[in-house]
Amino acid sequence: MKNANNTITEPARETPIYKETDVLVVGGGPAGIMAALAAAESGVKVTLVEGRSHVGGNLTIGLPILGFLSQKKELIIKGLPQKLMDRMKALDAASDHQACPLHVSLTIIDPEMVKTVALDMLLQAGVDVQFYSMFADAIVEDDVIKGCIFQCKGRREAILARRVIDCTGDADVTFQAGAPCEKGDANGGMQPPTLMFRIDNVDTDKLRQSIAGEPGDYQMDFIPPDYFGKNSRFITVGLRNLIQKARADGIPVPTDRTIIITGIRRGEAWINMTRVKDIDGSDSHSLTQGEITARKQIEGIAKYLINYVPGFENAWFSMTAPFLGIRETRRVTGRYMLNRDDLLSCRKFDDAVAVGSYPIDIHRPNDNDCTLEWCGDCYDIPYGSLLPQKIGNLLVAGRCIGTTHEAMAGTRVMSTCMAIGEAAGRAAALSVTDGVAPASLDVAKLRATLRASGAYLRS
Numbered sequence: 001m002k003n004a005n006n007t008i009t010e011p012a013r014e015t016p017i018y019k020e021t022d023v024l025v026v027g028g029g030p031a032g033i034m035a036a037l038a039a040a041e042s043g044v045k046v047t048l049v050e051g052r053s054h055v056g057g058n059l060t061i062g063l064p065i066l067g068f069l070s071q072k073k074e075l076i077i078k079g080l081p082q083k084l085m086d087r088m089k090a091l092d093a094a095s096d097h098q099a100c101p102l103h104v105s106l107t108i109i110d111p112e113m114v115k116t117v118a119l120d121m122l123l124q125a126g127v128d129v130q131f132y133s134m135f136a137d138a139i140v141e142d143d144v145i146k147g148c149i150f151q152c153k154g155r156r157e158a159i160l161a162r163r164v165i166d167c168t169g170d171a172d173v174t175f176q177a178g179a180p181c182e183k184g185d186a187n188g189g190m191q192p193p194t195l196m197f198r199i200d201n202v203d204t205d206k207l208r209q210s211i212a213g214e215p216g217d218y219q220m221d222f223i224p225p226d227y228f229g230k231n232s233r234f235i236t237v238g239l240r241n242l243i244q245k246a247r248a249d250g251i252p253v254p255t256d257r258t259i260i261i262t263g264i265r266r267g268e269a270w271i272n273m274t275r276v277k278d279i280d281g282s283d284s285h286s287l288t289q290g291e292i293t294a295r296k297q298i299e300g301i302a303k304y305l306i307n308y309v310p311g312f313e314n315a316w317f318s319m320t321a322p323f324l325g326i327r328e329t330r331r332v333t334g335r336y337m338l339n340r341d342d343l344l345s346c347r348k349f350d351d352a353v354a355v356g357s358y359p360i361d362i363h364r365p366n367d368n369d370c371t372l373e374w375c376g377d378c379y380d381i382p383y384g385s386l387l388p389q390k391i392g393n394l395l396v397a398g399r400c401i402g403t404t405h406e407a408m409a410g411t412r413v414m415s416t417c418m419a420i421g422e423a424a425g426r427a428a429a430l431s432v433t434d435g436v437a438p439a440s441l442d443v444a445k446l447r448a449t450l451r452a453s454g455a456y457l458r459s
Ligand SMILES: Cc1cc2nc3c(=O)[nH]c(=O)nc-3n(C[C@H](O)[C@H](O)[C@H](O)COP(=O)(O)OP(=O)(O)OC[C@H]3O[C@@H](n4cnc5c(N)ncnc54)[C@H](O)[C@@H]3O)c2cc1C
Pocket: 026, 027, 028, 029, 030, 031, 032, 049, 050, 051, 052, 055, 056, 057, 058, 059, 063, 064, 065, 066, 067, 133, 134, 135, 136, 167, 168, 169, 170, 172, 193, 194, 195, 272, 324, 325, 326, 327, 397, 398, 399, 400, 412, 413, 414, 415, 417
């Protein structure tokens, strides 16, 4: 039964085929939602498979969407991502895009409503959405991906597809299909994960007016105090002196910066302050350790906020996000690897399929702080970064596209991931209808299709 190398040999089995589809999207986060919508809008059969009970990925963990606007305050994410925001806004479930000196722009969303609104859009577009199905394996023959196997409730099932788009965030499909991937910085260090949590009954007006009124007492990173005086929706980054005070009083706070995000409803504040080092978000055991450690950190952070931060005096802990937020795991070794210089030089590419502007924002793997670098304008996301090596009919979208560790720290925000998802979906559909491999696609035609459907590209 047990092999010498501490493994077992599973018996061969027949796996039922659930369906055959044109485009299979694995992962229903920001990238996957847009990839599936874009492909379906282009008229091909689309199936989206998600391991959890809902779509949304990190759109559901209490984060604002950053980067709809550029550093020059222009709208650079249009098309399907903006359509999702329009639907959310009509339900009071999303704010306007608001410029921010540090985060370029923030769009506050209701994490619960994303699940419903995005699902409605997918179903209306005719996407077959399957939940509770974890990607388990890639079916690969002669460097062509023929489909994927999923661990569904009770049994494994196969879905056969002509094109597959890997939107797992972790490049699970690409890795399993045998295409090369990378992980972390030069030492393999990855940005640490965070378990988001919500505190209710916060007087956010008192908080912002305190920062604006007494800047000497409430030191902020990068964002000038008068910004808080003018904006009722905001993200604080800083209050380092208050954390030091709390630590001196024996309260454990795992990060040097107080990151508070106003929620969509009055009195809600989402807290981005747990921080667990040395976690590999592509490994279940490591993820479990991350959840345990982050959950333990919340007590100290909540104590700190309630006792030291203005506006939190009458607040209470409300809820944690449904899962640990993973900033970084695998990145696909793309046909082009977008890098730090490309971002900082605002590089244009002939095969650009999306545009980003969010700065390089690295929560450093080895200490409690952050590296931030701005380019002053926008940078292109080239189609070559959506194409893994080796497997010709596989595309990738979202945070795991072909970038270096540094470039990923800019392209990872959810607006950019959505725009990349839309590009991948249109590319997959076009490659089916034109009968060519994604790598051989007429990129000028893809760009024209993206423009015609409302996506933003620079000239
Ligand atoms: C703590 C934290 C704070 C952040 N702050 C911000 C912020 O303020 N604003 C911002 O815009 N961005 C922020 N980001 C970055 C952003 O959230 C992510 O980079 C982005 O969500 C990536 O999108 P994605 O679609 O590639 O992946 P994800 O959002 O991770 O979605 C991946 C989806 O695939 C599914 N999936 C994964 N593996 C499998 C599998 N094997 N089988 C089936 N389904 C699978 C997941 O369940 C999930 O639904 C933050 C990230 C973290 C972790």
